[in-house]
Amino acid sequence: MIPLSWYLVLAAAIFCVGLYGALARRNAVAILMGIELMLNAVNINLIAFWRYLNPGSMGGQVFAIIVFAVAASEAAVGLALIISIYRRRSTVAADELNLLKW
Amino acid sequence: MTTELWIALLPLPPLVVFFAILLGAHRNNRLSHRLAVGAMGISWALAMAVFVRAVGVADLAHAPFAASFNWLPTGAGWLRMGVLVDPLSALALFFVAWTCLGIFIYSIGYHNFGQPRDPHDQPGLPPHHGGVEPMYARFFAFISLFAAAMLALVVSDNLLLLFIGWEIMGLCSYLLIGFWYGKPSAREAMVKAFLTTRIGDVFMLLGIVALYSATGTLNFREILANEQVLAALAAAPSGVLGLSLAGLIGLLLFFGTVGKSAQWPLHVWLPDAMEGPTPVSAMIHAATMVSAGVYLVLRFFPLITAGWHEGAALTPTMTVVAAIGAFTALFAATIAVAQNDIKRVLAYSTISQLGYMIAAAGIGAYVAAAFHLFTHAFFKALLFLGSGSVIHGMEAGEAATSKGDHAAGGHAIDPQNMFSMGGLRKRMPVTFWTFLIGGFALSGFPLLTAGFWSKDEILADAFGHGHMLVFGALAAAALLTAFYTMRQISLTFLGSPRTPAAEHAHEPAWSMRIPLIGLAVFAIAAGWIGIPEHFPALGGIIPNWVHGFLGASLAEGGAELAFSATPLLVSVAAALGGLTLGWWVYRRVAAGSPDPLERALGPVHRILKNKYYFDEFYQDVFVRPAYWLAETVVAGWIDRGIIDGTLHAIGGLSLRVGAFLRKWFDLLVINAIGDQVGNLVKWGGSVLRFVQTGRVQQYLVVGLVFVGLVFTGLLLLRP
Numbered sequence: 001m002i003p004l005s006w007y008l009v010l011a012a013a014i015f016c017v018g019l020y021g022a023l024a025r026r027n028a029v030a031i032l033m034g035i036e037l038m039l040n041a042v043n044i045n046l047i048a049f050w051r052y053l054n055p056g057s058m059g060g061q062v063f064a065i066i067v068f069a070v071a072a073s074e075a076a077v078g079l080a081l082i083i084s085i086y087r088r089r090s091t092v093a094a095d096e097l098n099l100l101k102w
Numbered sequence: 103m104t105t106e107l108w109i110a111l112l113p114l115p116p117l118v119v120f121f122a123i124l125l126g127a128h129r130n131n132r133l134s135h136r137l138a139v140g141a142m143g144i145s146w147a148l149a150m151a152v153f154v155r156a157v158g159v160a161d162l163a164h165a166p167f168a169a170s171f172n173w174l175p176t177g178a179g180w181l182r183m184g185v186l187v188d189p190l191s192a193l194a195l196f197f198v199a200w201t202c203l204g205i206f207i208y209s210i211g212y213h214n215f216g217q218p219r220d221p222h223d224q225p226g227l228p229p230h231h232g233g234v235e236p237m238y239a240r241f242f243a244f245i246s247l248f249a250a251a252m253l254a255l256v257v258s259d260n261l262l263l264l265f266i267g268w269e270i271m272g273l274c275s276y277l278l279i280g281f282w283y284g285k286p287s288a289r290e291a292m293v294k295a296f297l298t299t300r301i302g303d304v305f306m307l308l309g310i311v312a313l314y315s316a317t318g319t320l321n322f323r324e325i326l327a328n329e330q331v332l333a334a335l336a337a338a339p340s341g342v343l344g345l346s347l348a349g350l351i352g353l354l355l356f357f358g359t360v361g362k363s364a365q366w367p368l369h370v371w372l373p374d375a376m377e378g379p380t381p382v383s384a385m386i387h388a389a390t391m392v393s394a395g396v397y398l399v400l401r402f403f404p405l406i407t408a409g410w411h412e413g414a415a416l417t418p419t420m421t422v423v424a425a426i427g428a429f430t431a432l433f434a435a436t437i438a439v440a441q442n443d444i445k446r447v448l449a450y451s452t453i454s455q456l457g458y459m460i461a462a463a464g465i466g467a468y469v470a471a472a473f474h475l476f477t478h479a480f481f482k483a484l485l486f487l488g489s490g491s492v493i494h495g496m497e498a499g500e501a502a503t504s505k506g507d508h509a510a511g512g513h514a515i516d517p518q519n520m521f522s523m524g525g526l527r528k529r530m531p532v533t534f535w536t537f538l539i540g541g542f543a544l545s546g547f548p549l550l551t552a553g554f555w556s557k558d559e560i561l562a563d564a565f566g567h568g569h570m571l572v573f574g575a576l577a578a579a580a581l582l583t584a585f586y587t588m589r590q591i592s593l594t595f596l597g598s599p600r601t602p603a604a605e606h607a608h609e610p611a612w613s614m615r616i617p618l619i620g621l622a623v624f625a626i627a628a629g630w631i632g633i634p635e636h637f638p639a640l641g642g643i644i645p646n647w648v649h650g651f652l653g654a655s656l657a658e659g660g661a662e663l664a665f666s667a668t669p670l671l672v673s674v675a676a677a678l679g680g681l682t683l684g685w686w687v688y689r690r691v692a693a694g695s696p697d698p699l700e701r702a703l704g705p706v707h708r709i710l711k712n713k714y715y716f717d718e719f720y721q722d723v724f725v726r727p728a729y730w731l732a733e734t735v736v737a738g739w740i741d742r743g744i745i746d747g748t749l750h751a752i753g754g755l756s757l758r759v760g761a762f763l764r765k766w767f768d769l770l771v772i773n774a775i776g777d778q779v780g781n782l783v784k785w786g787g788s789v790l791r792f793v794q795t796g797r798v799q800q801y802l803v804v805g806l807v808f809v810g811l812v813f814t815g816l817l818l819l820r821p
Contacts, residue, residue: 019806022799022802023799023802023803023806024799031798031799094797094798094799095797095799097796097797097798098795098796098797099796100794100796101794101795101796101797
């Protein structure tokens with residue numbers, strides 16, 4: 001049996017990849033993808049903890065499904081925003097979208 | 103219904119009508135005068151019923167109609183309100199009811215009821231060309247209140263209710279004298295009448311207070327019919343001028359009369375009160391107001407004469423009363439001789455006749471004074487209404503002769519000036535004959551008229567008790583009275599007309615003639631009830647009812663004087679001599695010629711014509727200093743100087759303190775702190791705004807750092 005820590009390590013690695021993508025990529029689509037990665041890393045955590053610590057209850061799975069739903073809506077809204085921004089500014093580079101500064 | 107209830111209800115109908123007219127009925131002239139005359143009729147009927155019953159009581163003086171109820175709790179006891187009809191009130195009730203009723207009916211015609219309203223007439227000014235009075239309903243409301251107040255005063259059983267009626271009459275006289283308030287002279291007269299009578303009222307109120315504090319009651323019978331109370335009051339010293347308490351209170355109450363009954367030195371308001379409509383003059387001078395003053399003196403006769411016995415020397419208070427009365431009688435009669443305004447002559451004759459009554463009361467001739475009050479009310483009301491009728495006729499004549507000048511407005515001649523009249527005998531026979539009767543009664547025409555019997559009784563009393571000064575003054579006044587009365591009659595009615603207006607004058611409406619005739623009957627017959635028993639030939643044919651009726655209420659001295667020929671002869675000589683002289687001097691005065699007296703008397707005439715310059719004297723001594731005090735001292739120095747000055751100083755000081763604080767505290771401290779707070783926030787904002795880079799990923803980094811920090815903190819802090 002694969003120990004729990006492996007899953008946690010995997011999840012942490014994916015989270016870090018996602019975090020890096022969200023912070024470091026210029027492309028807004030890539031930032032969105034980084035966020036998706038972080039959410040999914042969290043999902044892995046949730047499922048792993050459920051399976052190893054409390055398999056009797058449905059909580060972990062339900063939580064994961066809610067996170068999927070939220071992630072899907074977030075991706076839909078985020079992509080729509082990005083398309084809208086692209087139409088206006090002809091760019092999706094995050095560092096060029098700096099209208100709201102001092 | 104008991105008689106007491108009738109008495110209590112007696113003053114109410116006119117009072118109710120006053121409110122009814124003011125609140126609603128004034129829209130309709132016919133309804134208003136019907137209400138007023140109807141209510142006066144009810145009061146009159148009640149008064150007559152009460153009078154008849156009062157006469158029927160065997161010993162009314164000691165068993166009067168009286169009823170009262172607890173009205174106001176006053177600590178230990180109660181102030182009681184109630185009614186009282188004793189011989190004096192019964193007599194007063196009789197003449198008040200008759201004269202008031204006559205005046206009410208007369209007013210309908212006097213104010214041209216039934217004529218259309220002249221579009222030129224304005225409220226507050228007399229109607230010019232025979233149109234109905236613009237404030238017709240209001241007039242009836244006011245005289246209703248007037249009559250109610252007088253009736254209440256007469257039937258009152260205590261000084262408080264009497265004073266209330268007294269003051270309501272003061273208000274009514276103010277309102278009615280100034281009824282034509284559009285005339286400046288009427289406005290001045292109303293204020294003058296009100297203020298002058300007010301002076302007397304202040305003293306009277308002091309007297310009431312003194313009486314209440316001395317006896318603890320204001321009820322007439324408890325004070326005046328109680329020998330012990332009177333004796334105690336007469337014995338107690340007041341501490342003022344050596345007067346007894348009774349004397350002081352009597353004197354204070356008498357000053358109220360001096361104001362109300364227009365005695366010297368407060369006589370000045372009454373002639374000016376002629377500014378009001380003539381029925382008002384009759385109301386004030388005959389039926390109500392001035393009679394109320396004499397009524398008060400007679401009512402308090404036992405108090406004023408407390409400590410005095412029949413035949414003894416007069417007390418100081420009585421001396422003052424007699425002196426003022428006698429002086430006023432003579433003084434006013436001399437002025438009346440030189441007046442040309444028909445109503446002013448009557449006004450001064452009223453003052454003079456009131457002086458007679460006061461003098462009579464002062465020398466202890468209670469019955470004579472009351473009798474003269476009674477007869478005078480009738481013939482003076484008659485004379486006033488007659489003069490109103492004459493003025494009315496003159497105005498009609500004026501309107502008929504000066505048709506062309508209507509647009510110009512104003513009178514070409516003064517319709518009240520006797521020198522523009524003359525010959526009205528033929529144009530206005532009813533007015534002439536009734537005026538003649540009234541005038542003869544006023545002069546004391548022997549045997550026939552009421553005035554003779556009452557005046558003769560006063561003279562006989564003065565002579566019989568040895569008050570020769572009073573007798574002399576009154577006899578001289580009687581001569582002058584007859585003279586100026588005949589002067590008035592001659593100038594007005596005899597001779598030939600002196601102006602076109604007098605040629606075209608005509609009798610007024612029937613509603614004005616009927617009261618004249620009714621009062622004329624009384625002007626003759628009212629005297630028959632008081633013919634002395636010992637009078638030669640006539641005495642005893644009709645019993646001397648007045649003497650028995652009124653004299654019974656006196657504690658002592660009910661006895662009639664023995665007959666003495668001297669006062670009778672003097673009285674007859676004065677009356678006939680004065681009348682003859684008056685006729686002879688004025689029998690033919692041509693139009694435009696001056697008063698024959700002017701040449702005969704020279705400068706004296708000018709003094710008389712100007713009423714001894716009393717108005718000017720008061721103007722200079724009281725009115726102008728009062729204005730000076732008000733305008734210069736009080737308004738100028740005290741108000742504007744001291745009070746305003748203090749206020750301005752406080753205000754100025756406040757301004758300075760404020761300016762100082764603003765400069766050195768507000769601007770410097772408060773504002774600076776406020777500004778610095780603002781500046782700080784502004785500076786902080788300008789520094790911190792650089793955090794807002796607008797780059798999403800930087801925000802994310804910041805978020806990450808803080809989450810990291812919080813997380814680290816939490817882990818570190820865990821125990």
